[in-house]
Amino acid sequence: MPGKTVLLPEDYQDRLRLLREESHAMESEDVVIHPFRALGREAALLYVDGLARGEDMERFLLLPLMAAPLPAEGDSLLDYAARSVLPLCGLTHTEELGQVLSRVFSGDAALVLCGMPGALVADVKGFAHRAVGRPVNESVVTGPHEGFTESLRDNVVLLRRLLRTPDLISEEIQVGDLVPTRLCLLYLKGVARLETVSEVKRRIRGCRVDYVSSLGMLEQLLEDRPFSLLPQAASTERPDRAVSFLTEGQAVIAMENAPMVLAMPAGFLHLYHAPDDTALRWQYGTFLRLLRLSGMALSLLLPAVFLSLTVFHPEGMSLSLLTSVVESQSRVPMTLFASLLIVLLIFGLINEAASRVPGAMGATLSIVGGLILGQAVVEADLFSPLVLIVVALSGLGSYTAPSHSLTLALRIGQLLLVIAAGLLGYLGVIPALFLLMLRGMGLTSLGFPYFAPIAPRRAANPDRIARLPIWFQRGRGPLASPQSPRRAWGDMRAWSKTKEEK
Amino acid sequence: MTAAFPALPDDRRAALTRDRWLLSALNLYAQAAVGLSLYLYGSVSTPGYLSVFLSVPVPVLLVLLAERAAGMGPLPRALCLLPAAVCLMDAQLAFFALCAVLADVMPDLNLPLAAAAYTAALGAGLGGASPYALPRLARLMVFLLIPPALFCGACALGHGNASHFFPLLGYGPESILRGGVWMSGAAASACCPHLLPGSAKLPPRAALTPLLLALLMGALTAAVSAWLMPVYALSGQRTLGWRMLLVAHMTPSVPCWSLAVAGVLMLLLLSVCAGVRRAAAFLGGFFGKKSDPGWAAAALMLLLLPAGALQTAPIRDFLIQAAPWRTVLMAAAAAAPCLGRRHGQSGRKDAA
Numbered sequence: 141m142p143g144k145t146v147l148l149p150e151d152y153q154d155r156l157r158l159l160r161e162e163s164h165a166m167e168s169e170d171v172v173i174h175p176f177r178a179l180g181r182e183a184a185l186l187y188v189d190g191l192a193r194g195e196d197m198e199r200f201l202l203l204p205l206m207a208a209p210l211p212a213e214g215d216s217l218l219d220y221a222a223r224s225v226l227p228l229c230g231l232t233h234t235e236e237l238g239q240v241l242s243r244v245f246s247g248d249a250a251l252v253l254c255g256m257p258g259a260l261v262a263d264v265k266g267f268a269h270r271a272v273g274r275p276v277n278e279s280v281v282t283g284p285h286e287g288f289t290e291s292l293r294d295n296v297v298l299l300r301r302l303l304r305t306p307d308l309i310s311e312e313i314q315v316g317d318l319v320p321t322r323l324c325l326l327y328l329k330g331v332a333r334l335e336t337v338s339e340v341k342r343r344i345r346g347c348r349v350d351y352v353s354s355l356g357m358l359e360q361l362l363e364d365r366p367f368s369l370l371p372q373a374a375s376t377e378r379p380d381r382a383v384s385f386l387t388e389g390q391a392v393i394a395m396e397n398a399p400m401v402l403a404m405p406a407g408f409l410h411l412y413h414a415p416d417d418t419a420l421r422w423q424y425g426t427f428l429r430l431l432r433l434s435g436m437a438l439s440l441l442l443p444a445v446f447l448s449l450t451v452f453h454p455e456g457m458s459l460s461l462l463t464s465v466v467e468s469q470s471r472v473p474m475t476l477f478a479s480l481l482i483v484l485l486i487f488g489l490i491n492e493a494a495s496r497v498p499g500a501m502g503a504t505l506s507i508v509g510g511l512i513l514g515q516a517v518v519e520a521d522l523f524s525p526l527v528l529i530v531v532a533l534s535g536l537g538s539y540t541a542p543s544h545s546l547t548l549a550l551r552i553g554q555l556l557l558v559i560a561a562g563l564l565g566y567l568g569v570i571p572a573l574f575l576l577m578l579r580g581m582g583l584t585s586l587g588f589p590y591f592a593p594i595a596p597r598r599a600a601n602p603d604r605i606a607r608l609p610i611w612f613q614r615g616r617g618p619l620a621s622p623q624s625p626r627r628a629w630g631d632m633r634a635w636s637k638t639k640e641e642k
Numbered sequence: 643m644t645a646a647f648p649a650l651p652d653d654r655r656a657a658l659t660r661d662r663w664l665l666s667a668l669n670l671y672a673q674a675a676v677g678l679s680l681y682l683y684g685s686v687s688t689p690g691y692l693s694v695f696l697s698v699p700v701p702v703l704l705v706l707l708a709e710r711a712a713g714m715g716p717l718p719r720a721l722c723l724l725p726a727a728v729c730l731m732d733a734q735l736a737f738f739a740l741c742a743v744l745a746d747v748m749p750d751l752n753l754p755l756a757a758a759a760y761t762a763a764l765g766a767g768l769g770g771a772s773p774y775a776l777p778r779l780a781r782l783m784v785f786l787l788i789p790p791a792l793f794c795g796a797c798a799l800g801h802g803n804a805s806h807f808f809p810l811l812g813y814g815p816e817s818i819l820r821g822g823v824w825m826s827g828a829a830a831s832a833c834c835p836h837l838l839p840g841s842a843k844l845p846p847r848a849a850l851t852p853l854l855l856a857l858l859m860g861a862l863t864a865a866v867s868a869w870l871m872p873v874y875a876l877s878g879q880r881t882l883g884w885r886m887l888l889v890a891h892m893t894p895s896v897p898c899w900s901l902a903v904a905g906v907l908m909l910l911l912l913s914v915c916a917g918v919r920r921a922a923a924f925l926g927g928f929f930g931k932k933s934d935p936g937w938a939a940a941a942l943m944l945l946l947l948p949a950g951a952l953q954t955a956p957i958r959d960f961l962i963q964a965a966p967w968r969t970v971l972m973a974a975a976a977a978a979p980c981l982g983r984r985h986g987q988s989g990r991k992d993a994a
Contacts, residue, residue, distance in 0.1 A: 449900070452748065456899040564756065566900070567744055570907040571760060575767040578915070581779045582772030589774070595781035596657035596774075 146237040152182060152254035159186055159252065159259075163241060178205035179221070181254040186240075191247035193266020200228045201251060201262055217256040230263025242320050246396075265293075270399075272298065275377040277544065280416035287377045292396040296324055298379040299394075303328070303386065313341065315358065318350035323358075324394040326382075326401075332389045333621045339586050340391045340404055355398040362404065364584050369552055369576075371545035372585040374406035381415045387627070388601075389620030405585035405619055407592060409604060411543040412436075417607050425607030433605065435540030439550045442534045443480055444557035444569045446526075451476055452565025468524040477562035479523045483531045484555065486513070491535075593618045601627075655842040661777030662835035663844075665916050667852035668780050668787070670701065672913035673732060673828035674860030675906075676739040678867065679885035681962055686821035687812035688872075691864035694857060696822025700969060701832040701853050707976040708833035709846065714979045717837050719928050724975035725837055726924035728968045732831050733917025734946050735961055739886055740910040741950035746883025747903060757951035761943050768915055769940035773840075776912075776919055783912055790901040791859070795866050797895040802869035823966055829857070830968035833976060834920050839927065882958070886910075918942045 148155045156173070163186060165171040170189040177183065185201060204225050211220040222231050230248075234240055235258030240250045247265030272294060275287030288295045296310050307329045314320040323344065327337050340362070347361045355375060363372040374390075376382055377400040382392050385403035390410075393402045403410065412432065417425045449456050450465050457465070469476055490509035494502045510532075518525045534554060541547045553576060560568035583590035593600040598618040602608050611632035616625055631637065674694055682690035711717065717725075741757050811818065832853050835841050870892040884891060890902035922939035949957045 445900070453899075453903075456896065456903070458896045564751075565748065566903055566907070567747060567751070567756065570904055571763055571911060574908060574911045575763060577782065578767050578771050578775050578779055581782065582775030584772075589778065591778060591782070595778040596654070596661055597781065598653070598657065 147235050148237055148240070148258050150257060152252070155252055155259075156184055158237065159240070159250070162237060163244065176202065176206065178202075178253065179208060179217070179225075180210045183251065183253045185249055185251055186244055186259075187249035187264075188245060188247070191245070191267045192249045192264045196264040196266060197249055197262075200264065201226065201249065205251075217253060218260070221251075221253065221256065222260060226260075226262070228262050228264075232261045234258055234261060242314070246322065269294070278376060278378050278381070278415055278542075280378075280414070280419070282419040283416040284378075284380050286379055288379065288382075288394075288399050288401060290397045290399050292322055292324055292394055295379075295394045295401065296326070299326060299382060299386070299392075302379055302383045307331070308386070311341075313344050315344055315347050316349060316351045321352045322396045326386065326392040326394065328386045328389070331387060331616070331620055331624045332391055333619065336389070336391055336405065336586060336619065340393070344393075352395070355393070355395050355400055355402050358393070358395060359402055364586065368579065368583055369549045370408070370580060370583060370590065371411065371543065371549065372404075372406060372583065372590070374403045374410040374543065375400045375545075376403065376415070377401075378415050384418070385410070388617040389624075405588040407585060407588065407590045408580075409594070411541070411546045412605075413603075414542040418610070420607075422607050422609040429605065429607055432540040432542070435537035436546075436550060437537070439534045439537030439540075440553050440557065441569075441573075442537070443484065443530055443554060444561040446530045447476060447480055447558060447561040448565040448569055451562075452567075456566075465524070465526055468526055471521040472524050473521070476524075476527070477558075479527050480531070480558060481562075483523055483527050484558065487531050487535050488551070588619060655840065656844060658774060658777060658840060659835060659842040659844055660848060661774075661781050662838065662841060663849050663852050664784060665777045665780035665912070666832050666835055666849075667856035668783055668909065669732065669913045669916045670829055670832050670853055671856040671859050671863075672736055672909045673831075674825065674857065675863055675886065675909065676735050676913075677825050677828045677965070678860070678864050679739065679882055679888075680735070680958070681824050681965070682821050682864065683867070683885055685813070685824075686817045688807055688809060688868050689812045689818050690821065690868065691861040692818050693821030693825050694861040694864055696818065697825035697829050698854065698857055700826035701829040701857070702850060704830065704833040704969075704972055704976055705836065705849050705853065706846065707973065707980065708836035709843075709849075711976045711979040712836040712841070712843070716839065717924075717927060717975065718979065719930060721975050721978055722924045722927040724971045725831070725834060726921045726928065728831050728972045728975075729834065729917045729921040729924065730942065730945070731917075731964065731968050733914050733921065733942075734949060735965060736910050736913035736917060737946040737950040738953070738958070738961060739882060740907070740914060741953060742881060742883035743886050743903075743906055743910065744883070745953065746881055746887060753953065754951040757947055761947045761950075764911070764915060764918075765940035765943035768919055768943065769936045771919075771936065773919075773923075773936075776915055780912065780916075783908065787905050787909060790905045791863075794889045794893065794895075794898050794902050794905070795862070797893045797898040798866050798870050798889050801893055802866075802871075804869070806868055806870070806872045824962075827966040827968040829853075830972040831917070831920070833972065837975070838920065838923055914946070918946070 149158060160166065160173055163171050163173075165173050165186070172185075172187055172189050174185045174187075175182065176185070183205065185197065187197065204227060205221070208225040211217060218233060222233065232243070240259050240261060243261045244250050247267050248261050249264050251260040251262065253260075269291045270289045272286055272289055274285045278287070279285075286298065288298065300308060305328075309327055309329050311325045313323045313325055315323055325337070325340060325344070343362045344358075347358075349361065352358050352361070359371070359373045359375070360366055365372065374385065376385070382401050382403065385406075386392055390403045390405065393404070395402075412429070414428070414432070417429065420428070450462075450469075454462050472479055474482075486509075490505065490513075494505045494509070497505055514528055517523050518528060538547050538550045538554070541550060556576070557569050557572055560572035562568075581591060581595060589596055592598050594604060599615070600618040601613050601615045603613050614626055614628045614632065616627055678690055678694075682693055686693050740760070741753060744751060744756055744760075745753050835849065867888050870888060886906055887902060890899045890906075893899070893902075919939045921942055922935055925938055925942075926935045949961070
């Protein structure tokens with residue numbers, strides 16, 4: 141019923157009939173309308189068995205209502221029930237059918253009383269969900285080991301536990317016309333720019349879709365350039381990382397049934413930085429970041445450069461390497477370009493298969509795919525060992541990217557560059573790379589430049605490519621509100637200025 | 643004229659302008675490199691670096707002149723054609739050199755087809771690119787180009803000879819002076835950021851520092867080239883592409899070859915795109931367009947194709963003859979608003 145508001149009728153029987161029809165209680169066995177007598181009149185409770193907790197309904201709804209004395213004459217039934225009878229905090233009164241159904245199918249229970257307009261909706265959610273556990277895809281060596289779950293409420297609680305300040309605002313928004321999905325927009329008031337928050341809200345409210353099944357789907361509906369290879373939002377399953385996004389002035393979107401949250405706006409640096417960078421000492425953090433950057437460059441460029449040098453520009457290789465390449469390639473029954481493409485495809489297959497099979501079999505598959513298959517194809521002279529080394533190295537490099545979306549973008553970019561190299565060698569790779577960079581430089585996330593504060597340069601936290609010491613990072617990122625540009629106003633190591641007592 | 647950048651806060655406008663100056667500096671370096679290979683090696687010989695130094699006052703004067711002109715408001719529509727022609731000439735020279743490099747790197751390449759493919763790809767890329775993309779790319783390119791350039795320069799040091807600098811004055815002071823005048827054309831478009839819509843007013847240092855550094859890099863490149871090989875041996879004997887890749891050819895280092903080829907290609911691609919995009923912006927100003935026309939850049943790319951694809955001697959001679967006139971055109975564009983204002987003021991005084 142997109143865009144149409146239906147009010148519950150005043151007559152009790154009509155109201156009940158409408159609720160029964162619209163909730164399809166006659167067809168769905170788990171949708172229950174439980175009639176009873178309370179406060180000397182007819183009443184009914186509408187809930188979904190399994191979503192609402194039965195024990196809570198009995199203790200906090202049915203028992204108090206049945207045992208309560210009749211209201212005094214002239215008292216409002218709604219006020220009496222809500223304030224004097226029902227010992228529940230999460231009570232909402234609504235007369236809108238859509239809202240009642242949306243809440244009931246989210247796990248709440250709706251109380252309909254004869255003589256009371258609309259319905260009282262009580263928060264008695266009690267469905268089973270996964271407990272807070274370790275993040276599956278963002279494990280770290282140092283740092284906390286808690287990850288988000290599929291419960292929106294738990295995820296918000298996890299964030300609140302880390303950011304114990306009233307400035308953490310959480311606004312609930314619904315998206316989806318046919319089946320509304322609950323979202324929670326979180327931001328730090330005073331730190332996030334107002335235009336960021338209002339733009340996120342505007343975009344979410346502007347999504348015209350029947351149902352949003354995942355956070356990834358929502359990301360595609362919200363991003364600036366949906367045709368770009370690069371992801372324009374940062375997703376994380378770690379509360380500590382989400383908190384770091386919030387303190388940098390980004391808005392975080394949590395969604396029902398999504399074990400991760402989405403941070404917007406997000407640029408390249410948000411995808412390049414790993415969750416435990418800050419937890420490590422700056423020397424180690426910088427070393428790991430440079431290693432990561434080299435890995436990403438290797439992943440993007442190595443196969444294309446190898447192909448270009450070997451096939452088109454042998455003058456750019458040392459003689460010993462060239463001899464080795466030519467010798468090993470001479471036994472292979474296909475061109476280097478074809479073998480490189482096929483091995484890249486095989487690598488992609490192993491990768492995709494390993495991520496789909498159950499955990500225990502994943503390791504077996506990697507061994508079968510990586511070792512046995514690799515050795516067999518080399519022994520059978522199907523591919524040159526150098527090609528396998530190049531693809532394996534570039535594959536390893538792609539996994540150094542902390543974001544899964546960035547890994548995939550790198551691999552697609554790698555494939556485009558290999559095709560360009562196969563056509564014209566360096567003369568294909570360089571313009572292709574130039575055009576990819578040109579596209580990337582024009583990219584924005586919620587209107588903010590994707591590569592800021594590097595290009596364009598912005599006065600902001602110097603935590604960019606290298607991980608500078610914490611006490612250098614007094615400024616916030618470029619996304620923070622101009623009213624709160626700094627994380628620290630004085631010297632972070634103020635103690636070092638005072639004399640040490642012995 | 644500023645409608646393409648409707649609600650830019652001051653810090654963003656300043657960042658855009660700084661990036662534009664960097665793009666200008668890289669374009670200047672690319673034009674200096676092209677000028678070296680196209681003209682200076684042959685006409686000035688060993689002291690090509692002196693000619694590059696001699697051209698330094700030109701960008702300084704043009705930047706100061708353009709700054710005054712920009713202070714008087716947007717460039718008058720009719721005058722927009724002059725910088726458009728200068729920028730297009732820059733792009734043409736860079737594309738000509740780019741095609742020569744393509745032919746040198748892959749001698750059996752079908753050059754017209756490759757040039758057409760480059761034109762199409764760059765045209766499509768520029769047509770769809772945001773007006774901020776190129777200036778931002780220039781900032782990234784500084785990080786990507788300078789370390790390889792220094793590495794190649796360092797590799798080259800071990801393979802040169804000081805005797806290659808002799809005769810110290812090459813074909814004589816006159817040729818050096820003529821070379822300086824020719825190179826001033828390469829520096830003509832340096833002042834473009836002042837005249838482009840959307841630029842912020844920055845202190846002159848912000849503009850002049852990157853430009854002078856670019857010219858210094860150009861002079862260093864000329865000096866390294868002279869160190870590597872007797873430049874008189876280049877005149878008339880080697881192709882333009884070979885000269886552009888001199889460091890790659892003369893240094894036996896394996897990574898140096900790859901880095902030099904990649905660096906030269908990137909630099910020339912950036913220069914082509916910068917020239918075409920700026921020319922399109924000025925043409926947009928001439929036609930009174932409020933937005934930066936990406937499609938015009940794509941169309942202008944087509945104009946560069948014939949000269950690049952054909953690579954004939956008459957075309958090269960024409961480019962050599964036409965290149966120095968860029969200074970005159972740009973000086974006219976930057977000076978006309980100032981002169982017009984002075985003329986207006988003196989007219990009012992006379993009337994009073």
